Every structure is written in C-alpha cells, then in structure tokens.
Amino acid sequence: MDKRNARILRILAIVAIGLNLFILASQIKFGDLGGGTELALAKTFANGLIGDLQELARTLDVAEKSSVKQSLAKLHYDVYLVSNQAELAEIMQNSASKTRDLIISEYAHLNAEKVLAVINGDQEVQYARSQIILTVGPLPTGGYDVQLPNILRESTLDQLKEIENLFSKEALQEFYEPYRHLSTFKVLIENGVAQLVSQNQEQDTIKYIEGEIEILRADYAKINKTAGFAEISGPGVKISVYDQVFSVSAGDLRRIVGELYSSGAAAIAINGQRLAVNSYIVDSEQGIIVDGVIIRSNPVVLQAIGDTTTLVAGVDLLFSVSLKEMLSFDIENRENIVLPAKAIQ
Template identity: 30%
Template sequence: MRRSGSKVIFSFVLLISGFLVAYSYQQTKNNAEVVQLSDQELEKDFYYRQQLINIEKENKELREEVEQKKADIQSMEGSLATQEQKVADYVEEKKHLQKLTGDLPVKGDGVQVTLKDSDYVPSEENVNQYIVHESHIHKVINELLSSGANAIAINGQRLYRDSYIACTGPVVTVDGVQHPAPFVITAIGDPDVLMPSLELTHGVVDQLVNDNVEVALEKKQTISLNARISEEG
C-alpha cells in the first residue's frame, strides 16, 4: 500500500510539473507573439530608421553650412567696412585736392604777409629798386606753398593752379585783375609752420628787406577763401 501511495504522489507531482512546464511554454509563446514583427513591418522599421539617419546627416551638413555662411558674412562685412573706409578716405582726399585747386571754398587759420613799397626813396636811386615786384610776390608764395599752405590769395583774390602773376608798372596783375600796393598775401595753413619758414635767417623776409621792400607778418585765426566761379555758371 505504501508503494502504491508513493506512486500516486509521484504521479501527481509529475502531473503538476508537466502542467507548469506547459503553462510556462504557452505564456512564453504568447509573449513572443507580442514583440514579433512581420517581414513587412521589419522593412518599414528599417526604412524609417534609415530615413532618420539620413535626416540627421542632412541636419548636420546644414548646420555646418550655416556656420560657414556666418563666417562668410562676417568676412564680407569686414571687407565692406574696409571698402567703406577706403571710399571715405578717397572722398576726403578728393575734397582736399579740390580745396587745393580752388574747386571748393576753404576756411582756417593761417598767416598774412603784407608787402609795401619803401616809404623812403633816395633821390639819386632808381625808384624801381624800392617797389614791390612780381618776383617778390613769387618768393613769398613759393615759400608758403613749400611750407604746406592749403590756399593763398592776393588782396583777397584767390590763386589757383593755373593762376598767373605779372608786374605792370606800379601794379601787379593777378589773372588779369590789377592790384596796387600794398599787396596783402593771405595763406591758410598751420601758422606755427608758415611763420617760421618765412622768418628763417637769410630767408624770404630777409631777402625782401634787402630789396627795400617793407614786410609785415601776422598770424590770422580765420581766413576764408571762396571757390573758383565756374565759367559755365
């Protein structure tokens, strides 16, 4: 009887074990079916993954392109700034040259040089040796120009690049306009440079005094000279 009871118990244990194994297998099979994909679904999954990879690659390339464009724009802006500065410099240089040629009015500090005939003329001397000649005026003008004068006028009449000065008896003609003595020469420029250049030892002033010309120098704070009047106007 004991042996028969043991067999029954053993058979019951095997039955329960078999049932548990079968149940576990079935559950595992059912769970596997939840995640199992068909071939078509696998192809779609691969396609979408590949598309995502391509999009990420394109986004990276676009970001790199944007950064390159930013660098190019910065470079262009720097180049434009340099070009704008060059244009501004050219404009200023053009204005400066126009002032020198008389095409634009000019105003600034400068000096005034007054040349007068000698008040005393000995009776036995030639009077021409005691009056201002065009050579004296040329000496003053040349010295002023070499010292950096930007614009010069004689008795208020501005000199231009093509001006001419001629001595006609007791008067001096500037571009066809006659001017009697005294001759007031005004020059726009740095007075601290123009004045010493005229007063150099054995310089222009000394030479004029030796030629019996009376010379007076004066610094001027404001000198205004008009532009050339166009013949077409």
C-alpha cells in the same frame, strides 16, 4: 514633364498654398472641419507641410545637408511645443518659410559648384590678379547669367547658360520671380581663382569697400583744399606788401608765394584771389594779373593759412635777404582765416 520635376512642382505648390493659409490661422476654426481639437488639427496640418518640405529636400538631393536637417528638426520641435494657433501661425509663416528658402538655397549651392568649375576654366580668370566680384543669377528658362561688367569670355558665358537650375523645366518657371534671389550668388575672383562669397564674407567685403570709399572721400576733400578747389579755414597770417625802392612785381609775388608754401602754408590768397594748382601770376601793361584778374597794388595783401610761427619766420627771412630794402611789408597773425574755394575755370 518627368516625375522628379512634377514632384517638385507639386510640393512647391502645396507648401506655398499651405503657408499662405497659416497667415490667417488665428482666424481659422479647424474644429469646424470635423473631429479633434482646433490646435490638434492645426498641428496635423502643419506637420503635413513639414513632411512636404522634407520631400522637397529629398527630391532636390539636399536632405542630408546638416543645415537642412537641423532646420527641419527644429521646425518639428517648435510645432510640438506650441500651445495655441496664433503661435503656430507665426512659426509656419516665419520658420517654415525660411526652411523652404534654405532648401532651395542649398540646391542652388549645388549648382553654384558647377558654375564655379566653368568660371575657373576661363583663361581670363586664371590670369586675373586684381580682386573682382561677379554677380551670377539664374535665367528664367534655365542656365545662369553674369551681370556686367565681367571679364568672362563669350564661350564661358555660353557654357553657364547650359547649366541646369531650378527653372530649367517649364513647369517650374512660374516660381522664377519668388525664388530667383535664392539662386543668385556672388563669386570672388582673386589671384586667378574663383570662389563663392559667403553672406558674411559679402558683408565684410561691402564694409571694406565702404571704408575705402570714406578714405577716398577724405583724401579727395584734403586734395581739394590743398589744390585750392575747396573752402579752407584756420590760423594764419596777413601780409601787406608795399612799394619802396621798386614797385611790387609779379616776380616778387611769386617769390613770396613760394616762400609761404615752403614754410608750410596750406592755402594762399592774393587780394582775396585764392591760389590753386593751376594759378598764374604775371605782369601786364595794366598791372599784375592773378588768374586773369588785375589786382591793385601798394599794398598787395596776401593771406596764408598755416603755422603762424613758421610762416612769419619764412617771410622775415625773405624780406631781410632777397627783398631787403626793395619792398616793405607788414605781417599780422590771425586766429582764423577763411579762404573760399577757387572757382573752376
């Protein structure tokens, strides 16, 4: 093991053990360890851990990152101001842990830039015009993997497996599970260019996708109702068609149905049989068949949901011109009609 990785291993081990000790800090009697007040000894111990975090940042070449410098400075200041061991334990358990994670995340970001360079060299990425999001994660023995599905070529995936990560050295692989998520990131491919997705941008993308899903669900429900495969209710009309000079035929019903749809009907049923996009109305020796079901006639009852004024006007026009003196009818306005979903055949 080289000195750099040995140092990283030692620091990570010290920090992990130290932070775990501080979980029970409110119960520890530091005065029993000899000399000085309990709080003073606890602060000395805490500052030692902060020093280890600074060493970790220097070893991983992220000590000059503004976010790391600010986090370490705030941690020092918070420890200086603390007035009791319980507060100190909370600071070390929360703020120190976040600082450690930030240092590792910044290191992962450095490697992410190398990952981006490889991905941007992939011709499939350069030709991509639709928006694609990839999830890139570290492998337990070094290198990076891209979750499926992805558009990357095998040669690109092989190159990614050669990029160093925190776990490239055997001594650091025991930290894979606790730190894997810190080295996992999203890559957005858009207009032939790959770029890192920030946490805020990722949240915005998720919200956008969720919004699109809700729109699709609403459209699906609307299409389902229009197509006849979902229950629908609303104001409409009830039409009873009677034999007069001629008996009611399938052709007559098709003309009435066509007129109702032309007049804005959102849904129609014949003798309780809901019509859908794949419905058919035909004559047979047994009588009129609607979607395989023989319906009784004289009268044939149609229900249509829609604007009652427009529907009545359309039906009146049809029976006063095309069906004049051939058939008779009654039409009633209804405040609410409920038409069940068409059973999918």
